[in-house]
Amino acid sequence: MMFTAHYQSPLGEILLAADEVGLTGLWFDRAKYYAAGLAPQSTERETPPLTEAKRWLDVYFSGKMPDFMPPLHPIGSxxxxxxxxxxxxxxxxxxxxxxxxxxxxxxxxxxxxxxxxxxxxxxxxxxxxxxxxxxxxxxxxxxxxxxxxxxxxxxxxxxxxxxxxxxxxxxxxxxxxxxxxxxxxxxxx
Structure with missing residues (x-):
């Protein structure tokens, strides 16, 4: 199952996607490969990986280097x-x-x-x-x-x-x- 959430950054809206393992996608609105690989049957819902990604983004956009990493699960060769x-x-x-x-x-x-x-x-x-x-x-x-x-x-x-x-x-x-x-x-x- 794929889950999504939105995050409003100082540089525009961000779409986040995650599965049960971790974050699978992070795309700025109007990015070249926006939502590439995102399953059409995804559900908008807060999950632990999405909550951690939002927390990471909060720290990052405050001008600090985050001292933690949300669980990541990028899909690729x-x-x-x-x-x-x-x-x-x-x-x-x-x-x-x-x-x-x-x-x-x-x-x-x-x-x-x-x-x-x-x-x-x-x-x-x-x-x-x-x-x-x-x-x-x-x-x-x-x-x-x-x-x-x-x-x-x-x-x-x-x-x-x-x-x-x-x-x-x-x-x-x-x-x-x-x-x-x-x-x-x-x-x-």
């Missing part, structure tokens, strides 16, 4: 599970690159190299964004790319964590898309 496990090791307030994650996985498997793009695909399909901190992954040049919740949210999350953003930037193509999306939203109002 073995490769994606490995990438998501690496994401959980990125320290609060710090960033890493897709290439660095690929190098760590390659070393773990004893291979010369692994595709940073493959790692990027797994990062981008992280079903429990924020708690599994995919927002802490940036391009090799410092570009803020690849966050399904949106580049603006990624920037806000990094700032909330006190990340040194001096060398980070939004690629021009992303800036243009963000401006176009904002313009479309304003036209709807």
């Amino acid at each position: 073995d490769f994606r599970q490995e990438v998501w496990a690496l994401l959980l090791q990125i320290p609060y307030g710090q960033t890493t690159t897709y290439g660095a994650l690929a190098a760590r996985l390659a070393a773990k498997h004893g291979t010369a190299r692994l595709s940073a793009q493959a790692v990027g695909g797994a990062v981008g399909h992280n079903p429990i964004s924020l708690i599994i901190p995919c927002h802490r992954v940036v391009g090799a040049s410092g570009s803020l790319i690849g966050y399904a919740g949106g580049v603006e949210r990624k920037i806000q999350l990094l700032k909330l964590e006190g990340t040194d953003c001096i060398k980070l930037f939004v690629p021009k193509k992303c800036e243009l898309r963000a401006e176009q999306a904002q313009s479309k939203d304003e036209q709807k109002m």
Whole structure:
């Protein structure tokens, strides 16, 4: 059985999903893969994993690093599970690159190299964004790319964590898309 709950964050509404084991999903409203994998027969109800996730979010959005982890149960391939496990090791307030994650996985498997793009695909399909901190992954040049919740949210999350953003930037193509999306939203109002 799948259960859902909603959480109102300073960066917009969040949909949470959990099964009996733990949290299976966390999506910002209008995220690229919003509710991907969520069973249509899910029930809105508070459960211990959802309550713990909300408590984690309360601490996080107060500007503090949570000192606990709600039970997690992300569903994905073995490769994606490995990438998501690496994401959980990125320290609060710090960033890493897709290439660095690929190098760590390659070393773990004893291979010369692994595709940073493959790692990027797994990062981008992280079903429990924020708690599994995919927002802490940036391009090799410092570009803020690849966050399904949106580049603006990624920037806000990094700032909330006190990340040194001096060398980070939004690629021009992303800036243009963000401006176009904002313009479309304003036209709807």
